[in-house]
Amino acid sequence: MxxxxxxxxxxxxxxxxxxxxxxxxxxxxxxxxxxxxxxxxxxxxxxxxxxxxxxxxxxxxxxxxxxxxxxxxxxxxxxxxxxxxxxxxxxxxxxxxxxxxGIPNQLAEDVPDGPDEDHNVEVRRHGEPKALNSEPKDHVDIGEGLDMMDFATAAKMSGSRFVLLHSGLARMERALAQFFLDTHTSEHGLTEVSAPLLVNTKTMFGTGQLPKFRDDQFKTFSTDYLVDKELLEESGLSKGLMTYNRDLWLIPTSEVSLTNIVAEEIIDEETLPRRYTAFTPCFRKEAGSAGKDTRGMIRMHQFYKVEMVSVTAPDKSEEEHERMTGCAENLLKKLELPFRTIVLCSGDSGFTVRKTYDLEVWIPSQETYREISSCSNCWDFQARRMNARCRAKGEKDTKFVHTLNGSGLAVGRALVAVMENYYDPADGGVFVPDVLKPYMGGMEKITPKG
RNA sequence: GGAAGAGUGGCAGAGUGGUUGAAUGCACUGGUCUUGAAAACCAGCAAGGAUGCAAGUCCUUCCAGGGUUCGAAUCCCUGCUCUUCCGCCA
Structure with missing residues (x-):
C-alpha cells in the first residue's frame, strides 16, 4: 500500500x-x-x-x-x-x-529497466559448471534410475505436479532442510520458527498474495461455513454472520507466516532487526504456468522451502537485503554448487517488491542456471498493508518497518541441483555433498536399490 | 464438540447509558532536589484520520461486525480469541 x-x-x-x-x-x-x-x-x-x-x-x-x-x-x-x-x-x-x-510496489532506482526476464542483469557468479564426458541426465532419469522418485504414484493420489521420494532421496531432502536451518541459526543469526501453514485472509492480504493473486492460492473450506452461508442467504440476516469465517488459505511460502508475525505491532526500534527462518511446505496452484516445467520437480503444487524473513528499521533494509542474499549464497557455496546472482529487471520484478536478487543454480541437463532463491526487499509495502510499525526510544511518532524475504533455499530445487551436479554416470548413483554427510549418517553416495 | 467465565491504553486494572478517550498503579519521558544515583516531589505520556501556513479545531477507535438510543466501554444479537472443567484425539 x-x-x-x-x-x-x-x-x-x-x-x-x-x-x-x-x-x-x-x-x-x-x-x-x-x-x-x-x-x-x-x-x-x-x-x-x-x-x-x-x-x-x-x-x-x-x-x-x-x-x-x-x-x-x-x-x-x-x-x-x-x-x-x-x-x-x-x-x-x-x-x-x-x-x-491491486497496484504493485514502487521499484528501487537501481533496478534495471526491461520488459521481461531476458533483461535481468547478472551481478556475480560463483563456481564453474563441471565439464561432462557424457550426455547429462536430468534429475527425473536419475531419480527413477535409483528407483527413489515416483511421479506416477503421486499422480494417482493427487494429480500432476506432485511427487513421492523414497529412501536416499527422501533422506537427502530432509538433510538439505536440516543443513539450511542449522546454518541459518548457528552462522547467520536467524531465529528458527515453526508457524501455521493455514492462515486467514487478512494475513494473505498483508504479504500481498490477496486480493490480486487469489487464483494462485489453495483455499480450504469448512462445512460449518457453508451451512452458515446458506443460512445467511435464506434468512437475509445481517452481515454479521459473514464475519464467521473459518476458511483458511494454504501458505504459498512461509514468508506469509513469518512476515505477519509483526502485523499490527509497534516494535521498539532498538530491538530491530528481527531475523526469522522456517522450514515449511509451500502450496501453489501454478495457475499461470500451464505447460511450463511440466517434467520433473522444478515446479510442484507442493514443495519444501526454508525461508528467511527480516524486519528492519526503515533506513536499514538495503544493507539487510545484501546480507540476506549473502546468507543464501553461503548455502550454495557450502554445497559447492555453481551459481550466479542476478538482479531482476523492472518487468520481471514481483508485485510486492522494490528490488529482488535471484540466485540461479547450474542445472547440467538444461545447460543453464535456474532459480533456486529469490531475495527481495519489500520496503514498507507489506508493512503498510499489515500495519507493522516501529518506534525509536523517546520518539513519539511511529514509522512503518521494512520487510524482506528470501529463500534459503528452495529444498526441492536444491535436491534437483545436487542430484544432477553430483551424478555419477559410472553406476547411476549420486554422491553426497560433504556438508550433508553428517545429516545422512555419514553416507557417501546414494546408489541404486537392489 | 459441551459447560462456565473473560476480552478496556506498553502492562496491570477501575468503570453498567450522558462533559469517560477512559480513574488508579507500574513502566516510560522531562524537570526539581543530589557530587552522582536512588528515593521523594512536579509535569507529560494511545493510535489512526479530516481540516488548517500554523497554533489549533474536529472525527473515529475500550476484541470484531451488526442493532437499540437524541447519546454506548456500558444494553441486545452474531462471530472471534483466551481461561477453567468435561469429551475426543496426534
Missing part, C-alpha cells in the same frame, strides 16, 4: 515509477477516489460533531432536570443524513482501498 500524502504531493513521480513496470498512469484515478472520500469524510464529520455537541447538551439539561424535547428532536432529524453519508463514505473508502491494493 502507499502513502497517499506522498502521492498527492508528487503524483508524476509515482506514475513514472509504475510506468517502468508497464503500467499506465494510476494517480489520476487514485487522486479522484481520494478526493471523493475525503470530501464525504469532512461532510460526515461535521454532522457527527453537531450530533455529539447536541447530545452532550441534552445530557446537561437532563441532569439539571430540564426539558430537552426540542433539542432531542433536532438531533433525531440528523440521523438519516448521517446514516446515508456513512454509507457513501464507506463505499468511497472501499473503492480507494480496492484500487490501491
Amino acid at each position: 502507499f502513502d497517499l500524502r506522498a502521492i498527492r504531493q508528487t503524483p508524476e513521480e509515482f506514475d513514472a515509477n509504475w510506468a517502468r513496470r508497464g503500467l499506465s498512469p494510476q494517480t489520476p484515478e487514485i487522486l479522484a477516489l481520494d478526493e471523493t472520500k475525503r470530501a464525504l469524510q469532512t461532510e460526515l464529520q461535521e454532522l457527527l460533531a453537531e450530533r455529539n455537541e447536541k447530545s452532550k447538551e441534552i445530557g446537561k439539561i437532563k441532569s439539571q432536570g430540564g426539558d430537552a424535547e426540542a433539542i432531542m428532536a433536532e438531533v433525531a432529524s440528523l440521523k438519516d443524513k448521517i446514516a446515508s453519508l456513512e454509507e457513501k463514505q464507506k463505499e468511497a473508502e472501499e473503492a480507494l482501498k480496492t484500487k490501491l491494493s
Whole structure:
C-alpha cells in the first residue's frame, strides 16, 4: 500500500515509477477516489460533531432536570443524513482501498529497466559448471534410475505436479532442510520458527498474495461455513454472520507466516532487526504456468522451502537485503554448487517488491542456471498493508518497518541441483555433498536399490 | 464438540447509558532536589484520520461486525480469541 500524502504531493513521480513496470498512469484515478472520500469524510464529520455537541447538551439539561424535547428532536432529524453519508463514505473508502491494493510496489532506482526476464542483469557468479564426458541426465532419469522418485504414484493420489521420494532421496531432502536451518541459526543469526501453514485472509492480504493473486492460492473450506452461508442467504440476516469465517488459505511460502508475525505491532526500534527462518511446505496452484516445467520437480503444487524473513528499521533494509542474499549464497557455496546472482529487471520484478536478487543454480541437463532463491526487499509495502510499525526510544511518532524475504533455499530445487551436479554416470548413483554427510549418517553416495 | 467465565491504553486494572478517550498503579519521558544515583516531589505520556501556513479545531477507535438510543466501554444479537472443567484425539 502507499502513502497517499506522498502521492498527492508528487503524483508524476509515482506514475513514472509504475510506468517502468508497464503500467499506465494510476494517480489520476487514485487522486479522484481520494478526493471523493475525503470530501464525504469532512461532510460526515461535521454532522457527527453537531450530533455529539447536541447530545452532550441534552445530557446537561437532563441532569439539571430540564426539558430537552426540542433539542432531542433536532438531533433525531440528523440521523438519516448521517446514516446515508456513512454509507457513501464507506463505499468511497472501499473503492480507494480496492484500487490501491491491486497496484504493485514502487521499484528501487537501481533496478534495471526491461520488459521481461531476458533483461535481468547478472551481478556475480560463483563456481564453474563441471565439464561432462557424457550426455547429462536430468534429475527425473536419475531419480527413477535409483528407483527413489515416483511421479506416477503421486499422480494417482493427487494429480500432476506432485511427487513421492523414497529412501536416499527422501533422506537427502530432509538433510538439505536440516543443513539450511542449522546454518541459518548457528552462522547467520536467524531465529528458527515453526508457524501455521493455514492462515486467514487478512494475513494473505498483508504479504500481498490477496486480493490480486487469489487464483494462485489453495483455499480450504469448512462445512460449518457453508451451512452458515446458506443460512445467511435464506434468512437475509445481517452481515454479521459473514464475519464467521473459518476458511483458511494454504501458505504459498512461509514468508506469509513469518512476515505477519509483526502485523499490527509497534516494535521498539532498538530491538530491530528481527531475523526469522522456517522450514515449511509451500502450496501453489501454478495457475499461470500451464505447460511450463511440466517434467520433473522444478515446479510442484507442493514443495519444501526454508525461508528467511527480516524486519528492519526503515533506513536499514538495503544493507539487510545484501546480507540476506549473502546468507543464501553461503548455502550454495557450502554445497559447492555453481551459481550466479542476478538482479531482476523492472518487468520481471514481483508485485510486492522494490528490488529482488535471484540466485540461479547450474542445472547440467538444461545447460543453464535456474532459480533456486529469490531475495527481495519489500520496503514498507507489506508493512503498510499489515500495519507493522516501529518506534525509536523517546520518539513519539511511529514509522512503518521494512520487510524482506528470501529463500534459503528452495529444498526441492536444491535436491534437483545436487542430484544432477553430483551424478555419477559410472553406476547411476549420486554422491553426497560433504556438508550433508553428517545429516545422512555419514553416507557417501546414494546408489541404486537392489 | 459441551459447560462456565473473560476480552478496556506498553502492562496491570477501575468503570453498567450522558462533559469517560477512559480513574488508579507500574513502566516510560522531562524537570526539581543530589557530587552522582536512588528515593521523594512536579509535569507529560494511545493510535489512526479530516481540516488548517500554523497554533489549533474536529472525527473515529475500550476484541470484531451488526442493532437499540437524541447519546454506548456500558444494553441486545452474531462471530472471534483466551481461561477453567468435561469429551475426543496426534
